Amino acid sequence: MKNRLFYFIPYSLWLILFVGAPIILMLGESFLSVSHHFTFANYQDFLGSGTYLRMMFNSVWYAFLITLITLIVSFPTALFLSNLKYKQFWLLLIILPTWINLLLKTYAFIGLLSKDGSINHFIELLGFAPQQLLFTDASFILVAAYIEIPFMILPIFNSINEIDRSLINASYDLGATKWQTFRRVILPLSADGIRAGIQAVFIPSLSLFMITRLIGGNRVITLGTAIEEHFLVTQNWGLGSTIGVVLIIAMIITMALTRERKKRGRK
Amino acid sequence: MTQTIIEFKNVTKSYQETQVLTGVDLTIEAGKFYTLLGPSGSGKTTILRLIAGFSNATSGDIIFDGKRINDVPANKRRVNTVFQNYALFPNMNVFENVAFGMTLKGVNKVQIKEKVTSMLEMVQLAGYADRSIDELSGGQQQRVAIARALANDPEVLLLDEPLSALDYKLRKDMQYELRELQQRLGITFIFVTHDQEEALAMSDWIFVMNEGKILQNGSPVDIYDEPINHFVANFIGESNIIDGVMREDYKVMFAGKEFENVDAGMRPNERVEVVLRPEDLDLTTPENGKLIVTIDAQSFRGDYYEISAHDDDNNEWRIQATNPSVLNSRQGLTFDPEDIHIMRFDESEDDYDARLDNYEE
Numbered sequence: 001m002k003n004r005l006f007y008f009i010p011y012s013l014w015l016i017l018f019v020g021a022p023i024i025l026m027l028g029e030s031f032l033s034v035s036h037h038f039t040f041a042n043y044q045d046f047l048g049s050g051t052y053l054r055m056m057f058n059s060v061w062y063a064f065l066i067t068l069i070t071l072i073v074s075f076p077t078a079l080f081l082s083n084l085k086y087k088q089f090w091l092l093l094i095i096l097p098t099w100i101n102l103l104l105k106t107y108a109f110i111g112l113l114s115k116d117g118s119i120n121h122f123i124e125l126l127g128f129a130p131q132q133l134l135f136t137d138a139s140f141i142l143v144a145a146y147i148e149i150p151f152m153i154l155p156i157f158n159s160i161n162e163i164d165r166s167l168i169n170a171s172y173d174l175g176a177t178k179w180q181t182f183r184r185v186i187l188p189l190s191a192d193g194i195r196a197g198i199q200a201v202f203i204p205s206l207s208l209f210m211i212t213r214l215i216g217g218n219r220v221i222t223l224g225t226a227i228e229e230h231f232l233v234t235q236n237w238g239l240g241s242t243i244g245v246v247l248i249i250a251m252i253i254t255m256a257l258t259r260e261r262k263k264r265g266r267k
Numbered sequence: 268m269t270q271t272i273i274e275f276k277n278v279t280k281s282y283q284e285t286q287v288l289t290g291v292d293l294t295i296e297a298g299k300f301y302t303l304l305g306p307s308g309s310g311k312t313t314i315l316r317l318i319a320g321f322s323n324a325t326s327g328d329i330i331f332d333g334k335r336i337n338d339v340p341a342n343k344r345r346v347n348t349v350f351q352n353y354a355l356f357p358n359m360n361v362f363e364n365v366a367f368g369m370t371l372k373g374v375n376k377v378q379i380k381e382k383v384t385s386m387l388e389m390v391q392l393a394g395y396a397d398r399s400i401d402e403l404s405g406g407q408q409q410r411v412a413i414a415r416a417l418a419n420d421p422e423v424l425l426l427d428e429p430l431s432a433l434d435y436k437l438r439k440d441m442q443y444e445l446r447e448l449q450q451r452l453g454i455t456f457i458f459v460t461h462d463q464e465e466a467l468a469m470s471d472w473i474f475v476m477n478e479g480k481i482l483q484n485g486s487p488v489d490i491y492d493e494p495i496n497h498f499v500a501n502f503i504g505e506s507n508i509i510d511g512v513m514r515e516d517y518k519v520m521f522a523g524k525e526f527e528n529v530d531a532g533m534r535p536n537e538r539v540e541v542v543l544r545p546e547d548l549d550l551t552t553p554e555n556g557k558l559i560v561t562i563d564a565q566s567f568r569g570d571y572y573e574i575s576a577h578d579d580d581n582n583e584w585r586i587q588a589t590n591p592s593v594l595n596s597r598q599g600l601t602f603d604p605e606d607i608h609i610m611r612f613d614e615s616e617d618d619y620d621a622r623l624d625n626y627e628e
Contacts, residue, residue, distance in 0.1 A: 169321050170354040172341040174368035174419060184367075188358040 023248070029241035042242035052226070056246065059222040062141065063205035067152075069145045070201050071194070074152035078193075079186070081153075082160040091157060098150045106214050109143045110134060113215070135217025143215045144208060152197040159193025160186065195258045202258075203251045223247055272297040272423060272455055273318060278327030280313050280479075287313050289479040290327070295457065297422070300449045302458045304466040305476030306502070311459045314476075315425050318457065320344050332422070346423040347416035351431065353408045355400045361387070361411050362396035368419040386414040389448070406437045413448075423455040430465065442468050463503045467491060475499050483616055495619055496610055500542045507548070509582050511541040511609075516626070519609060522558055522580050528607040532622040540610040545587040547606035550574070556599015560584055562592050576600070 033039040046052045081087050081094075097105065112118050113133040120130040133139055163186060171181040209224030218225065223243050230240030273295035280288040288310045295301055303311035316322045317329060320341030328335050336344060347368075355364050363370075365383045374382075387393050390410035400408065409429060416424055426445070430438045446469045449456045460466055466473050467487040474484045475498075483495045494500035500508055511521030516531035521541045533539065553559050560576035574586040576598070584600065592598060614622075 164352070164354065166350045166352060166354040167356060169319075169341070170348070170350060170356070171367075172321075173319055173346075173348045174415070175342045175371050176367075177342060180371055185356060185358075189356075 026241045026244050029237050030245050032238045034236060034238060039238075042238045045239060046242050046246065052243070055221055055223055055226050056250075058220065059206050059224070059247075060250070062144075062208075062220060062222060063202050065141055066144045066148060066205045067198055067202040069141065070148045070152040071197065073145070074149055074156055074197065075190075075194070078153050078156040078160055078190075081157055087157075087161070091154075094153055095150050102147065103210065105147065106143065106211060109139075109146075109215060113139050134215065135219055137216070137220060140211060140216035140220050144205060144211050147211070148201040148205065151200040155196035155200065156190060156193040159190040159196075163189045192260060195260065198258050199255060203254055206250055206254075207247055269296040269298075271295070272332060273457075274328075274330040275314070275317075276328040276330065278314075278317065278324045278329060280310075280317065280322070281325045287479050288317075288324075291479075291481055293474060293481060293484070295423070295455060297455050298453050299471040300446065300456045300458065300469060302460060302466040302470040302473045303476060304460060304463060304473050304502075306461055308478075309476040310479040311461075311474075311476050312427055313479075315348070315427050315457065315459050318344075318423070319346055319348050319425055345421055346425055347419050347421035348425040348427065349409075349412045349416050349429045351428045353412040353429075355408055355411055355415070357400050359400070360396070361392070361398050361400070361403070364400070364411055365396075365415045365418050367415060382418055383414075386418045387411075389417070390414045405432055406441070409433065409441065413445075417452070417454070421454065423457060424449075426456060426458045428459055428461070431460070431462070438465070445469060467503070475502065477502075493608055494542060494610065495614065495616055496612075497540060500540075500608075500610065505545050505585055507543045507545065507582075507584055508610075509541045509543070511539050513537045513539050513609060519607060522578050522582050524558065526557065526607060527604045528609065529605055530607070530609040531626040533609070533611060537611065540612070542608040542610060543584075543602060543606060545573070545585040546571075547602055548584065548586045549601050550586060550588055550592055551599040551601050553597055553599045556601050558600040559597055560600050561597055562594055565592060565594070567591075 030042055031038055031040070033041055077094075081090050084090055110117070114120070115130060115132070115134070117133070119133060124130055167185055167189070168181055171185045176184065206222070207224035207227070208222060209228045212218065212220045212222055212225050223246065227240050227243050227247075230236045230243065271294055273293075275291050275293045278288060278291045279286065287308075291310070291314065293314075303314055305311045313322070317324055318331075320336075320339065320343075324337055329337050331339075331344070331346075356367065359367070362383055365386055366379045369379045369382060383396065384393070387396060390413055392407060392410050392414065395403070395407065395411075400411070403411065412429070429445075430441050433441060442465060445456070445458075458466075458469065467490075470487055472484065473487055473490050475482045475490060477498050483490060483499050485493075490499065491503055494503060494506070497508060500506040509521045511519050513530070513533045513536070514520050514525060515535050516533075517528060519526055519528045519530070519539070519541060550556075558578050560578045562574060562576045565572050565574040568587075571587045571589055572591050574588055574592055576584045576586060578584065578600070586600070611619075
């Protein structure tokens with residue numbers, strides 16, 4: 001037992017230095033004013049200001065939309081993939097884009113969506129006037145969803161893939177149609193994957209800031225943007241940390257809501 | 268009285284290059300307990316899947332109740348399956364599992380409750396309705412799977428090696444229960460197994476399969492006593508199989524001697540295989556023996572001794588005896604003419620039946 005703990009030392013050091021300590025520092029910072037005195041003012045500011053509450057609402061709302069769209073795209077895709085012959089290969093192709101740097105992909109979208117980008121060229125070719133695509137809510141959601149889709153597909157695919165083929169046969173055998181089999185067997189048994197996918201997409205989407213700036217053109221302001229502004233522009237670290245704490249709380253709430261429900265046994 | 272419920276007419280099944288069924292013909296009559304018996308890869312489960320509708324025949328006709336059902340989907344067939352791994356829905360409790368089929372059909376709640384209760388009683392699981400699946404032992408899951416299948420009132424129940432995951436004692440008990448259940452309900456059971464003992468104990472009729480073909484079908488006694496070829500003789504029970512020559516009708520020569528037997532209808536001096544079951548052989552004094560053997564080894568099996576010996580022609584003999592023998596001693600081996608079973612090389616089942624009809628009045 002002692003030996004096994006020994007192997008955990010490198011990672012626990014990492015955890016303490018780069019996860020534990022920053023969180024504690026941030027928590028402490030959130031109770032400090034600009035002049036480094038203890039204060040609750042940051043929390044009062046945050047909760048008392050319509051702007052911040054609207055930002056929080058925005059963050060949650062956009063994260064919800066992004067999650068919903070990725071879910072709508074990913075579930076059928078995962079279902080389709082799990083029935084393919086070389087499914088692991090096709091899955092790999094879907095995972096592949098996640099290996100490319102996020103910033104690089106975002107810039108690629110600027111090239112596609114900008115005023116004289118590829119999409120507008122195509123629109124012009126069809127005889128329409130070029131449209132403002134970049135710096136819109138729609139483009140922000142599109143790019144965010146594009147980036148998050150693999151993280152939704154992977155857990156859902158895994159959960160569907162784990163469903164025993166004979167359960168599906170049993171369902172047909174007992175008279176279920178395709179839809180009934182989906183509704184009563186496949187969907188409930190892939191619920192864990194859906195939950196994991198929602199966690200993997202919703203939580204990071206709460207604090208997006210790079211895409212809001214590059215694709216959303218800062219028209220969409222979320223808590224992520226606000227944190228960046230406070231740390232880098234206004235230098236109000238106290239308020240920035242407070243928003244960070246709020247984000248962590250929001251993540252904990254999301255985790256709690258999507259946690260694996262205890263299997264029901266006796267009623 | 269007996270009515271054909273399922274018929275296969277020259278059914279084949281191939282996956283890409285490999286042919287798993289090669290022209291199977293079979294007839295299943297309503298109300299009997301059938302067993303498809305064979306080693307793994309013999310095609311027995313494939314037949315079950317074709318009946319259930321989980322896979323499609325490459326060619327040939329599958330007839331159910333007089334109608335061709337090749338293109339009827341699984342959920343429209345009046346058969347239900349008990350799966351090898353039970354395939355109970357882990358997201359539902361025992362009640363919901365058993366009620367699954369009826370819920371789909373929109374049967375009203377009162378009726379469902381009644382039926383589920385009686386089904387669970389039938390498989391001796393009354394009071395388990397609210398349990399979740401992972402709380403049940405293997406044997407209990409097995410029973411739920413049977414209840415779930417039977418709750419749909421199928422005309423035919425398909426059982427895909429349902430007992431293979433159970434321990435020996437429980438397997439024996441379930442054999443009796445399944446047999447008893449089948450006789451009580453009068454539903455046709457088609458049971459797939461690789462366990463010959465199970466097949467002999469439970470079935471009205473056995474199909475012995477190997478390499479995608481049905482080699483022999485018949486009652487357990489027929490198959491045990493009159494195996495048609497080397498494979499069947501070896502697969503069903505233990506056998507001594509020795510090369511011999513059929514001198515003339517009712518006279519066979521093997522191990523260097525001529526013996527009287529009860530088979531006929533072959534060419535004079537035809538080369539054959541001779542089958543003698545270990546339990547039909549008795550040890551006696553060398554003077555009274557039809558053959559003289561030397562005892563090589565013996566092991567105690569509880570209800571009998573398994574003795575292995577060789578004769579002067581170096582043929583191996585397996586003998587089941589109630590009393591132990593003495594190692595390396597010379598003993599007489601004796602058997603009755605009826606115990607000798609003759610197998611011709613490459614004789615089909617039809618030829619065999621025809622030959623039997625010729626000399627048996």
